[in-house]
Amino acid sequence: MAPQPAHIQRDAKARDESYRDSISTVDKQGKRVWVYPKKPGGKLTRWRQRLAYALVALLLVGPFIRINGDPLLMINLLERRFVFFGQTFWPQDFLIFVLGFLAFILFVALFTVAYGRLFCGWACPQTVFMEHVFRRIEYAIEGDWKQQMALNKAPWTTDKALKKTTKHLIFFAISFLIGNVFLAYIIGSDELFRIIREPAGQHVGGLSAMLLFSGAFYANFAFFREQACTTVCPYGRLQGVLLDRKSIVIAYDHVRGEQRAKFRKGEVRQEAGKGDCIDCRACVHVCPTGIDIRNGTQLECVNCTACIDACDHMMEGVGLPTGLIRFASEAEIADKQPFRFTLRLKAYSAVLLVIVGVLATMILMRSDVDSTLLRTPGMLFQNRPDGRVSNLYAIKAVNKTRRTLPLRLEVLNVKGEVQLVGKELVVEPGEMKQTELFIILPKDQLDGMKTKVVVGVYSGDELLDRVKTSFVGPMQ
Secondary structure (H helix, E strand, O other), X not given: OOOOOHHHHHHHHHOOOHHHHOOOOEOOOOOEOOOOOOOOOOHHHHHHHHHHHHHHHHHHHHHHOEEOOEEOEEEEOOOOEEEEOOEEEOHHHHHHHXXXXXXXXXXXXXXXXXXXXXXXXXOOHHHHHHHHHHHHHHHHHHOOXXXXXXXXXXXXXXXXXXXXXXXXXXXXXXXXXXXHHHHHHHHOHHHHHHHHHOOHHHOHHHHHHHHHHHHHHHHHHHHHOOHHHHHHOOHHHHHHHHOOOOOOEEEEOHHHHOOOOOOOOOOOOOOOOOOOOOOOOHHHHOOOOOOOHHHOOOOOOOOOOHHHHHHHHHHHHHOOOOOOEEEEOHHHHHXXXXXXXXXXXXXXXXXXXXXXHHHHHHHHOOOOEEEEEEEOOOXXXXXXXXXXXXXXXXXXXXXXXXXXXXXXXXXXOOOOEEEEEOOOEEEOOOOEEEEEEEEEEOHHHOOOOEEEEEEEEEEOOEEEEEEEEEEEOOOO
């Protein structure tokens, strides 16, 4: 019997689309379907584990790495201070945040258009901790998927209570550690250690936040699990907008695999009208979100590659070529078209490069002090007894550093003097301070009724900023 043409196989595959009417982790009555994924193994799984443990290590040490005395990363919402790679940012850097956010959104879109949800399976903290930390502990204590199913169905015994108690105590301990690390990213490691060292009564808010983080992580990884990916995370639903037939995803080669049939030793499958899929369901058993990848790309798929390793193992076992499930596009599978950098990808890349370039330029040119100098409205010039002319100004100075800055002002482009009204201008870290001052110029320095003046903002001998303004003088 000759094999069926590819288009007939695709039509047969497309007949039943009922699986798209609901997610795999909810049954027809709307109840939770608990997923018991089989322990994965294989080349890609090992590479994912290495990357995952490297990312976990980086996450754990991140709050304690210092660059010029500042943490590697800190998002302190309480003090409105944000540190990225040793650079401190304040709310006054709003434009940089906007451009950074736009660059991030475009990167997500570009990456998804080209490579699907590769980030979800390889680098997302939810997947990294769930599959490579918590799930591994569960396998070690309760056994593989069938042992876990049997244990959950079994009546309560001393052995079951011991295993469940041990697992959840370890889960909470790890969640407590993760919660503390995330808190350090918000308030800083020094503040975290101070909360730990000092009496609990002095840090009720900090300890409450610590327990809140720990409880949230424990509930997520012990109970909520894949629901975070299938029902909460919006990224999966973006696939319907961002993916096309040329996007690289984890795909089942339905042209080669259909029609599915059990393997028989010595049988020539093509002559029997069978595809290479032996319908062993190994890809389904290892899926952490409980889907059947042979149905096509689904929002629940996080591109974790467990199904690729499972399928390749089975193909090797029965002597068939590997790659029945692989990274590929629908166009590559159905039409035998290789991956190409499309016009849409080029457009996304160009816009992304422009925004990243502008963002990098703004960061590199960003000054430690942001100053605004405005002439006091409604005030005319003043003639001084010594023959010079003065104008009254108001200056606003924002300190973007973590150190206190005593500031002094000098006129740079013409001969003149700056006199502060009141005390010296000293600005605390992250503070905006406003004061008034006189700029005094000799009449021979005036250029008609309006003279352009450049004022330098110094701290010690270091020039931190330049501000331009206009100086009003008498008609000459």
